[in-house]
Amino acid sequence: MSNASIYHDLILDHYRNPRNYGTLARATHHGTSNNPNCGDKLQMDIIIKNGIIEDMRFSGSGCAISQASASLLTEAVKKKTLEEAFSLEPQKILDLLGVTLSSVRIKCGLLSLETLKKALRRKTTK
Amino acid sequence: MINVQDVKKNFPIFKHHPDLIYFDSASTSLKPKTVIGAEKEYLEQYSANVGRGLYPLAEKATEKFEAAREKVACYIKATDSKEIIFTAGTTSSINLVAGLLSHMVNDGDNIVTTIIEHHSNFLPWKELAKQKSAKLRIVNITQEGELDMEMLKKTIDARTKIVAFSAISNVLGIINPVEKMIAAVKNINPQTLVLVDAAQAVGALPVDVIKWDADFVACSAHKIFGPTGIGILYGKSGILETLSPVTFGGGMVSETSAQHQVYEKIPTRFEAGTPNIAGAIAFARALDYIESIGLAKIRLHEKTLTAHAMKRLNAAFGNAINILGPTDPQKRGGIISFSFAGIHPHDIAHLLGEENICVRAGHHCAAPLHQALGIDATTRISFSIYNSEEEIDKFIEALQQVKQKLKI
Numbered sequence: 088m089s090n091a092s093i094y095h096d097l098i099l100d101h102y103r104n105p106r107n108y109g110t111l112a113r114a115t116h117h118g119t120s121n122n123p124n125c126g127d128k129l130q131m132d133i134i135i136k137n138g139i140i141e142d143m144r145f146s147g148s149g150c151a152i153s154q155a156s157a158s159l160l161t162e163a164v165k166k167k168t169l170e171e172a173f174s175l176e177p178q179k180i181l182d183l184l185g186v187t188l189s190s191v192r193i194k195c196g197l198l199s200l201e202t203l204k205k206a207l208r209r210k211t212t213k
Numbered sequence: 214m215i216n217v218q219d220v221k222k223n224f225p226i227f228k229h230h231p232d233l234i235y236f237d238s239a240s241t242s243l244k245p246k247t248v249i250g251a252e253k254e255y256l257e258q259y260s261a262n263v264g265r266g267l268y269p270l271a272e273k274a275t276e277k278f279e280a281a282r283e284k285v286a287c288y289i290k291a292t293d294s295k296e297i298i299f300t301a302g303t304t305s306s307i308n309l310v311a312g313l314l315s316h317m318v319n320d321g322d323n324i325v326t327t328i329i330e331h332h333s334n335f336l337p338w339k340e341l342a343k344q345k346s347a348k349l350r351i352v353n354i355t356q357e358g359e360l361d362m363e364m365l366k367k368t369i370d371a372r373t374k375i376v377a378f379s380a381i382s383n384v385l386g387i388i389n390p391v392e393k394m395i396a397a398v399k400n401i402n403p404q405t406l407v408l409v410d411a412a413q414a415v416g417a418l419p420v421d422v423i424k425w426d427a428d429f430v431a432c433s434a435h436k437i438f439g440p441t442g443i444g445i446l447y448g449k450s451g452i453l454e455t456l457s458p459v460t461f462g463g464g465m466v467s468e469t470s471a472q473h474q475v476y477e478k479i480p481t482r483f484e485a486g487t488p489n490i491a492g493a494i495a496f497a498r499a500l501d502y503i504e505s506i507g508l509a510k511i512r513l514h515e516k517t518l519t520a521h522a523m524k525r526l527n528a529a530f531g532n533a534i535n536i537l538g539p540t541d542p543q544k545r546g547g548i549i550s551f552s553f554a555g556i557h558p559h560d561i562a563h564l565l566g567e568e569n570i571c572v573r574a575g576h577h578c579a580a581p582l583h584q585a586l587g588i589d590a591t592t593r594i595s596f597s598i599y600n601s602e603e604e605i606d607k608f609i610e611a612l613q614q615v616k617q618k619l620k621i
Binding site: 092099123127152 | 558560564
């Protein structure tokens with residue numbers, strides 16, 4: 088494959104070996120998002136204590152960009168405050184991925200951010 | 214046999230992209246020099262409006278435009294060129310029919326379409342049914358990936374006003390038995406009007422609207438080597454004569470005042486405004502181009518490539534690959550959609566794209582079909598006269614590398 092590929096080692100690594108993959112039984116917050124156009128799906132379980140993201144897991148299926156993006160995002164937001172997580176911009180995701188995404192693939196890359204923000208707004212009923 | 218190297222010389226895009234492997238002709242085809250030339254000639258040499266001016270340039274433009282209409286009529290074996298309405302494409306044509314027939318559909322009537330349709334031949338009917346409180350009945354596919362003919366017959370009754378289906382599926386590639394289907398429909402209800410979406414069929418198989426006995430046929434130029442933004446709606450003259458226009462403007466009234474108007478004869482009645490004149494003329498040139506090669510040769514070429522691709526996909530990837538639609542290339546046009554276990558179509562398409570291999574990924578504007586099959590998205594390859602078995606072999610190699618890169 089050519090050197091200019093967006094599928095560089097970091098993305099492939101996070102796709103093949105996703106960090107923080109799974110669910111959390113004691114999650115205080117939960118969110119899901121999907122892109123019905125292509126089948127990318129993501130779910131996030133978060134434990135928030137005293138305004139800090141204590142722990143986080145994601146699960147899902149879909150293209151390498153959507154899944155790697157979620158894996159990178161979970162690493163980036165752990166131990167952040169609720170406000171810091173809420174204020175994350177799309178550019179942050181692109182910085183994490185280390186690539187420029189075309190308008191067609193941007194949706195794949197930003198699904199993780201959408202899922203995170205949905206989760207941060209949704210307390211689980213416990 | 215088609216000499217692909219010779220064919221490629223006719224397509225200027227290969228001078229700009231010599232290594233291009235374009236497997237997305239079902240989305241839009243590449244354009245030959247002669248078609249580009251026809252548009253350029255109009256724009257450079259006689260770019261006057263049609264049907265309006267009285268000077269020689271306008272007469273020439275009108276002549277060429279009407280000759281294009283005649284050409285399309287002949288190509289699809291319509292009885293008269295007045296049965297050809299120029300539109301912006303298949304989608305416009307189908308939406309036009311929905312508008313033209315709206316008054317005929319009432320509370321409690323039904324409209325029949327199929328689960329395999331492109332959104333352009335699904336959504337207009339869904340919307341029309343909703344607006345008029347009619348039922349939308351959807352014919353399914355069988356396990357073999359073909360339309361369920363028995364189900365089709367069961368959905369037609371005395372209140373079926375419209376039946377709409379495609380001649381070739383843009384996802385499954387299946388060639389539907391159009392003539393048989395229309396005969397079956399009209400046998401049950403002779404009043405039912407049938408529309409055929411021929412977008413994928415016109416460049417692949419002989420289209421004979423009389424033999425089909427279709428009431429309406431829609432197709433686009435851009436899928437058969439023509440420019441984008443132009444297509445046609447064929448309608449039986451006996452039906453078109455009874456219909457009132459739904460788009461209004463210049464060129465479609467024979468008399469008008471502030472108080473009343475008399476609309477033009479067909480097809481002019483349905484062509485308000487300045488048409489895509491360059492596009493229409495280029496459309497006719499595209500049909501000339503197809504005839505110069507020969508539709509039978511084109512069909513054989515696509516069938517050969519389809520058979521080769523299916524064989525190589527199955528041999529290289531076995532159970533990891535699931536090809537949608539029938540296994541017999543005889544029953545298929547040059548379109549193959551497949552899912553690849555564990556690898557997402559977006560990743561396949563993107564990585565192949567980095568190697569200059571153009572394939573399509575997603576649901577190909579046929580979401581109901583994908584949902585019915587329980588698949589989120591597929592990868593689609595489609596063939597034309599500028600594709601070869603060598604290109605397919607390169608595609609298989611590249612797909613093997615994609616598998617290496619992404620398989621978990």
